[in-house]
């Protein structure tokens with residue numbers, strides 16, 4: 001009998017899961033072995049990794065959108081609407097009052113951004129289309145002064161996004177002839193950049209920032225903010241003030257309420273999964289991507305990034321397909337991934353490896369990695385990629 005697979009979320013993880021399922025069991029020689037239902041609230045989806053390019057005018061808003069429904073076909077159907085309820089015991093999801101029952105469920109609902117009025121009045125949340133565009137508008141009018149890129153709280157997805165943003169902004173002000181009048185500073189509660197990838201990688205990222213005279217202030221916890229000044233508490237508990245003329249910030253992240261209400265989250269406030277199979281405490285219910293909390297061998301956490309969401313999706317889809325064919329699931333997620341950090345000047349560095357065991361290395365930056373990043377972006381818009 002045909003199986004029904006519910007994929008919750010049509011972002012990076014959800015779409016990858018649906019496409020992989022479609023390739024394996026969606027449509028074999030014209031016979032559809034499974035219905036793959038993708039539940040998504042947005043009619044158009046944003047390719048988030050390109051938001052840093054939007055911040056500096058390297059992309060326009062309309063270049064970042066994709067029609068959610070364009071993944072349909074090959075057994076995939078998109079149900080548009082807000083997910084109101086998830087019942088992991090019954091394997092059901094409710095949208096617009098209608099309950100859909102599945103044989104399997106893959107939850108990939110990403111992070112929910114928590115509103116912060118003081119921050120939004122002071123600067124731009126570059127993790128949204130509106131914020132990245134707003135920042136670019138102010139950057140175009142900028143004539144020199146202090147630019148701050150602030151991480152107000154942990155965790156935040158895309159662990160290199162603030163660093164990438166700072167280096168792209170540095171390139172922009174330099175090309176505009178404003179570099180000697182501009183100070184660019186990153187303020188973050190982290191101890192070092194990409195600490196989860198090991199000290200060599202952190203040192204490398206710090207070196208890249210130092211080469212561009214991007215200031216990097218760590219161990220700073222944001223306590224208060226006005227339209228021109230931030231107040232932090234440093235790691236000694238002392239108060240520090242920092243003035244700014246233009247501010248970009250990452251939002252506060254939390255697990256979507258509908259996931260919390262479903263009882264899927266653990267004490268950490270995120271979904272704890274078997275890190276090899278991505279199975280939750282409920283049988284046949286899997287969670288992937290930003291909503292999960294996965295520990296590395298080092299005790300650090302696997303970062304929230306699209307590259308991991310997509311690899312996890314592949315593993316889960318493969319294992320579900322095996323079961324549908326009556327075979328044993330045989331694929332494991334081992335923390336593999338490769339993450340590209342765009343540096344401006346058409347150059348990028350790549351951090352890749354097996355993140356579970358911290359066997360991770362960073363290539364020498366170059367133009368090839370920059371093109372790899374563009375290729376990843378373009379592939380997002382191709383229906384059958």
Ligand SMILES: Cc1cc2nc3c(=O)[nH]c(=O)nc-3n(C[C@H](O)[C@H](O)[C@H](O)COP(=O)(O)OP(=O)(O)OC[C@H]3O[C@@H](n4cnc5c(N)ncnc54)[C@H](O)[C@@H]3O)c2cc1C
Nearest residue numbers: 009011012013041048049083109110158289290305306307
């Ligand atoms: C500025 C920036 C730069 C980044 N750069 C990179 C990068 O270079 N490399 C990289 O690997 N990652 C990068 N990321 C991170 C990457 O985008 C995320 O880690 C990835 O999208 C996570 O995939 P996901 O499927 O878990 O969540 P998402 O892609 O966020 O998808 C979740 C989906 O669920 C939907 N949804 C949520 N709640 C509901 C509901 N109740 N009902 C219906 N639908 C719902 C949302 O609309 C969304 O489409 C970047 C992110 C940002 C913001």
